Amino acid sequence: MHIFKHRILVLCLLFFSSTFVFAQGGKQKELEARRLELSREIQQINVLLSSNQSKKKSQISQIEDLNHKLSVRENLIKVTNQQANLLTREINSNQKQITENRVELTLLKESYAKMLQKAYKNKNKQSRVMFLLSSNNFKQAYKRVQYLNQYADYQKEQADKIKQKTIDLQKANIKLLEQKEVKSNLIAENKIEQKTLQLERMEHEEIMKSIKKDLNKYTAQIKAKQKEAKRIDNEIDKLIRDAITASNKKAGVKTTTKSKSFALTAEAKALAADFLGSKGKLPWPVEKGVIKLRYGKQPSPLDRTLTINSNGVRISTAKGEKVRAVFNGEVMSILKPRRSNPIVMIKHGNYITTYQNLGKIYVKKGDKVTTKQEIGEVFTNPTTGETILKFRIDKDDKTQNPSSWIYKM
Incomplete structure (x- = not known):
């Protein structure tokens, strides 16, 4: 024993x-x-x-x-x-x-x-x-x-x-x-x-x-950029709300208040489910890049008392870098805001991915796109030499943190 x-x-x-x-x-x-x-x-x-x-x-x-x-x-x-x-x-x-x-x-x-x-x-x-x-x-x-x-x-x-x-x-x-x-x-x-x-x-x-030495000047520049970003975000938000209203009208959904979610067909539901199933595994919208600004509220790098609110991420990439669709879907809209570069919005069921600051566009509204398909090229600022893609994800009318969806972001 x-x-x-x-x-x-x-x-x-x-x-x-x-x-x-x-x-x-x-x-x-x-x-x-x-x-x-x-x-x-x-x-x-x-x-x-x-x-x-x-x-x-x-x-x-x-x-x-x-x-x-x-x-x-x-x-x-x-x-x-x-x-x-x-x-x-x-x-x-x-x-x-x-x-x-x-x-x-x-x-x-x-x-x-x-x-x-x-x-x-x-x-x-x-x-x-x-x-x-x-x-x-x-x-x-x-x-x-x-x-x-x-x-x-x-x-x-x-x-x-x-x-x-x-x-x-x-x-x-x-x-x-x-x-x-x-x-x-x-x-x-x-x-x-x-x-x-x-x-x-x-x-x-x-x-x-x-x-x-001249903090007020730089703070004013940041506020101006934030104001411009907010204006474009409002345009994107309106397009999404209008698309939701149109989908509900097409489906014959009657509501007393304005609906905040898409009425989906069986095909769109399946696509949305596939998109959700790929959470954390979606490819980057550019092949190479680093995050310059993350999602959400964060203090300004210059003035910590100033809060920056970002509805998506800003990705710094190389000149001539191609923009890729992160998932199968349909081009919902191509937006051309004043004083800003074109934007492509792709619908994946009740999810929408938005690609801002494009210099060239390879698709048009209504086009079906596939994962990693090139949809355009990022704009390069001729003065600063910077090539920045702004990317966001929405579920119905609510923004999502791209870092939760994109692989190793």
Whole structure:
């Protein structure tokens, strides 16, 4: 019973140990994937910024770029630190295991040596045959045969254990060296990132000093941009409300108050269900880009007392970048606001995706489009060199956070 309990305890320890190791390995892979993702984003930001260096970008735009860059780099440093800390715990755990394995291997070798020494002495005193012939009866002789066989098996088992333990120890040592090298590389990379972050913060402070000298002027510019954005948002909202009214009228839906949701056909319901099923997996509306402004209410990067309300996201991309439909649907409208660039709106059942600031349009109202189909090209500002796509998602008459819908946004 005591041996049985001991075995159960050993099995439990092995199970929890392997589960812990698996969890650690999974976390390390997750952190590495995130680190590579952030590194790629920084590279992409640098490419976009360098392509616009010859242009005269506004200080507001420079601050927006730097804010995003600082945020991504700070996240990269944080993730790299987490990786290094996790590796430290793994290295310490492996070193402890290696020490325990060495002690166990030493004991196994000592035990095996004593066993061989005893077997050699017994072999000199009497042979196996004489040991069997000296038995008092057949039953005793049979038991002695069993004993000799078991003893031989035990010797072989001990020899195999020593061999396997030696191999395990060699593998653990190799893994430990690899982990130490990875940790060393991560620390070296983090030092470089810390220096770059410090330089970027200094650049940020210099621009902010210049801005603060005439903050009222820049605040007025932001408010003017917000006012213009609100005007265009109102036009988009009206188009959506009109489309809802038209769908209800076509379906013969009678309501005493103005309806806030689309009356859908069976086909439109199926399309909406497919769109919903793709939540978090929709492709980006451009192949390459970084988010300059996220969805929702947020403080201005220049004046923290000023709130910016964004109904979608602003994506900075490369000159000549094509705009893609994020899902199958029908072009609901092509809007051309005054003092602004064209907008394409695509309906997916009771969901609508809106693509603003286009320089070229490849579709017309009523066209059926498919996922990733090119519907236009993002406009590039000739003065600043900036190529910005504004993208939003609505469900009926309610805006949605695109980051919840677009893959890794």
